Amino acid sequence: MQLKKELGNNIQKYRKLNKITQEKLAEAVGLEINSISSIETGKYFPSPDNLVKIAEALNIGLKDLFDFNGEYSCEDYIEEINRNINLIKNDKTRLCALNSFLKTII
Numbered sequence: 001m002q003l004k005k006e007l008g009n010n011i012q013k014y015r016k017l018n019k020i021t022q023e024k025l026a027e028a029v030g031l032e033i034n035s036i037s038s039i040e041t042g043k044y045f046p047s048p049d050n051l052v053k054i055a056e057a058l059n060i061g062l063k064d065l066f067d068f069n070g071e072y073s074c075e076d077y078i079e080e081i082n083r084n085i086n087l088i089k090n091d092k093t094r095l096c097a098l099n100s101f102l103k104t105i106i
Helices: 003-017 022-029 033-040 048-057 074-088 092-105
Strands: none
Touching: 003 033, 022 033, 022 048, 048 092, 074 092
16 A cells, blocks of 8 residues: 555546646645656655645645545554654654644544
């Protein structure tokens, strides 16, 4: 499972539904077009601030970006989240940022 890919698919889906080009989305968010492309293809995970900007530019809620109707179970997501937390468990700044981000989507 790849959370970045699922997120990218949703961003692309909502961008196309809103008839917004990658260029316009990049301009609204303050990123380069190649960054939007990398996000949509799952190569790059946007920062929490940029996720909020993307949702606003697409006129959707942040929760909508993470509404995956894929083939993955809750256990799959929990496993991936735990792996990611283990990668940053000794970095107080990143843990604080993650906690703040989680509060925005709960």
